Amino acid sequence: MGALAEKMGFEFTEFSIERCVATMPVEGNTQPVGLLHGGAYVVLGESLGSMAANLHAGPGRLAVGVDINATHTRSATSGIVTGVCTPIHLGRSMTVHEIVVTDDQGRRCSTVRITNMIKDLPAR
Secondary structure, eight states, X not given: OOHHHHHHTOEEEEEXXXXXXXXXXXXXXXXXXXXXXXXXXXXXXXXXXXXXXXXXXXXXXXXXXXXXXXXXXXXXXXXXXXXXXXXXXXOSSEEEEEEEEEOTTSOEEEEEEEEEEEEEXXXX
């Protein structure tokens, strides 16, 4: 899962090439004014998108992020948020995923899109 995901309290509930889902608590991941930090949405999105891309890449290959963007449309202030990652494009050398992050009431808070390049693992 990774040290950052653990520190931020991620809990993965679903993991497949077609759909990855994780939750994250708002508490402990806020800006000084009490809103969920925009960077926290991006970390959740990048974690889900990169993990999904690496699952698609398969053994002996590695997916690395080359572009990410996020649009925040609502502020979560308590509870948990849920990220749902689905593929937009699953190619041989590139993937694109969309991650929709919603609050406890199912309202969209952020939309993250990540592009990963897939390459062969370096020889050891």
